[in-house]
Amino acid sequence: MTEAPLVRLVDDDPDLLAAQVQSLKIAGFRAEPFTEPAEALRGLGPDWPGVVLSDVRMPGMDGFQVFERIHALDPDLPVILLTGHGDVPMAVAALKRGVYDFLTKPIGGGPLAAALARAVSSRALVLENRALRQQQQAGAAAETRLIGQSPVMMHLRETVGRVAETGGDVLILGPGGSGKETVARAIHRQSPRRARAFVHVACAALDETRFEAEMLGAEPQGRNPRLPGRLESAHRGTLYLDEIDALSPALQAALLALIEAREIRPPGAAAPRALDLRVIASSSADLARLMREGAFRSDLYYRLAGITLTLPPLAERREDIPELFRHFLIEAAARLDLPAAPVTGTVKARLAGYGWPGNLRELRQFAESHALGLSPFDAAGEGEDGPGLAGLVAEYEAELIRDALRLAEGNATQAMARLRLPRKTFYDKLNRHGIRPADFRVNDG
Numbered sequence: 001m002t003e004a005p006l007v008r009l010v011d012d013d014p015d016l017l018a019a020q021v022q023s024l025k026i027a028g029f030r031a032e033p034f035t036e037p038a039e040a041l042r043g044l045g046p047d048w049p050g051v052v053l054s055d056v057r058m059p060g061m062d063g064f065q066v067f068e069r070i071h072a073l074d075p076d077l078p079v080i081l082l083t084g085h086g087d088v089p090m091a092v093a094a095l096k097r098g099v100y101d102f103l104t105k106p107i108g109g110g111p112l113a114a115a116l117a118r119a120v121s122s123r124a125l126v127l128e129n130r131a132l133r134q135q136q137q138a139g140a141a142a143e144t145r146l147i148g149q150s151p152v153m154m155h156l157r158e159t160v161g162r163v164a165e166t167g168g169d170v171l172i173l174g175p176g177g178s179g180k181e182t183v184a185r186a187i188h189r190q191s192p193r194r195a196r197a198f199v200h201v202a203c204a205a206l207d208e209t210r211f212e213a214e215m216l217g218a219e220p221q222g223r224n225p226r227l228p229g230r231l232e233s234a235h236r237g238t239l240y241l242d243e244i245d246a247l248s249p250a251l252q253a254a255l256l257a258l259i260e261a262r263e264i265r266p267p268g269a270a271a272p273r274a275l276d277l278r279v280i281a282s283s284s285a286d287l288a289r290l291m292r293e294g295a296f297r298s299d300l301y302y303r304l305a306g307i308t309l310t311l312p313p314l315a316e317r318r319e320d321i322p323e324l325f326r327h328f329l330i331e332a333a334a335r336l337d338l339p340a341a342p343v344t345g346t347v348k349a350r351l352a353g354y355g356w357p358g359n360l361r362e363l364r365q366f367a368e369s370h371a372l373g374l375s376p377f378d379a380a381g382e383g384e385d386g387p388g389l390a391g392l393v394a395e396y397e398a399e400l401i402r403d404a405l406r407l408a409e410g411n412a413t414q415a416m417a418r419l420r421l422p423r424k425t426f427y428d429k430l431n432r433h434g435i436r437p438a439d440f441r442v443n444d445g
């Protein structure tokens with residue numbers, strides 16, 4: 001955010017107001033002071049980007065009335081009430097009505113700025129969230145937006161646009177979770193084939209005995225009608241071959257034969273049909289090396305590698321991390337129908353200080369746990385509120401996992417057995433808490 005965050009201040013005492021404006025300016029806010037509550041409502045609404053801090057006791061309209069009026073204009077616009085009379089039942093009632101926060105005078109500049117910063121970041125997320133929903137409603141394909149302003153991403157977006165126009169086959173290389181499928185979908189979306197299917201084939205899951213049936217379609221079984229094959233489904237569209245390096249030599253040959261023929265003869269059909277396909281293949285292994293080592297057929301490699309796009313690991317475009325995290329956070333909040341979670345200083349430190357070996361997929365998971373309030377980085381050490389129940393549970397869970405790894409001297413299999421966790425759950429939790437088994441290995445050398 002380039003502009004300073006905006007706070008509208010409402011207080012009938014002009015001296016106090018002037019002092020607040022001063023201290024908030026120092027804390028980096030733009031402050032708009034109002035001594036007249038009715039005037040302070042002017043211009044507020046669903047697009048207004050700031051938050052409101054209002055005194056409770058004022059002649060004419062009190063703070064609760066100010067809140068009710070604002071709430072009617074936009075229930076997600078944070079209103080913080082300030083009172084000189086610390087009255088717990090009143091505060092509880094106000095918070096239940098939807099008042100964002102309730103502070104007691106006299107309040108120091110630090111806690112006031114912290115409370116306002118929380119409200120401002122919640123407001124920013126609400127507005128971004130709305131913008132995203134509008135985009136989704138407008139039909140913009142959110143899942144194929146290639147986010148990032150790093151030079152490599154800007155170049156990639158431009159290449160994707162050019163490649164989409166041509167009909168050639170494409171090979172996408174990059175580590176797991178770096179965005180290969182997203183790029184493939186973006187190419188499809190921007191190509192003249194966009195109205196036809198994008199058919200995803202997980203090569204690692206292809207079964208040698210059923211390969212032909214899957215690609216060409218299965219014969220009718222009893223009363224079940226014939227299932228169309230993947231090639232048929234992708235006719236005039238895009239066939240995405242995910243993890244092509246996982247194909248066995250026999251399947252590499254079979255696949256090459258099928259896509260070279262550019263025709264299909266569905267079982268039972270009288271004559272072959274011309275097949276119009278664009279093939280996009282992806283690999284997280286170095287396919288050229290596999291080819292040199294004889295593990296990947298050179299004819300299939302050259303067939304696919306006419307246009308090769310290489311995606312870097314996230315650690316090589318760190319400048320995109322904050323924007324991607326915000327994008328994933330908004331997406332998670334919208335998907336899970338949760339209020340927008342503020343991005344705390346500890347979370348920012350985590351974003352900047354961690355290596356993200358699982359790339360965008362890991363960052364997306366981290367954003368989702370943050371949206372759910374499960375990340376131990378959410379609120380720990382933030383403000384006087386402490387980490388909250390979800391944060392404490394997460395910290396406790398992380399501690400149990402560390403204990404298990406310590407006892408198992410870094411052996412992940414033993415640790416997961418001790419915790420009676422399935423492998424995937426165990427690794428998801430390691431990712432979420434940023435725990436590395438290697439850190440618990442005992443160095444006996």
Ligand SMILES: Nc1ncnc2c1ncn2[C@@H]1O[C@H](COP(=O)(O)OP(=O)(O)OP(=O)(O)O)[C@@H](O)[C@H]1O
Binds near residue numbers: 178284327360
């Ligand atoms: N540039 C991007 N902008 C926004 N989201 C992205 C971008 N690239 C990837 N993503 C998101 O990151 C996650 C991982 O991306 P994707 O599945 O495309 O990676 P992949 O390289 O195909 O992974 P794998 O190698 O495991 O198949 C997905 O949720 C995807 O929506």
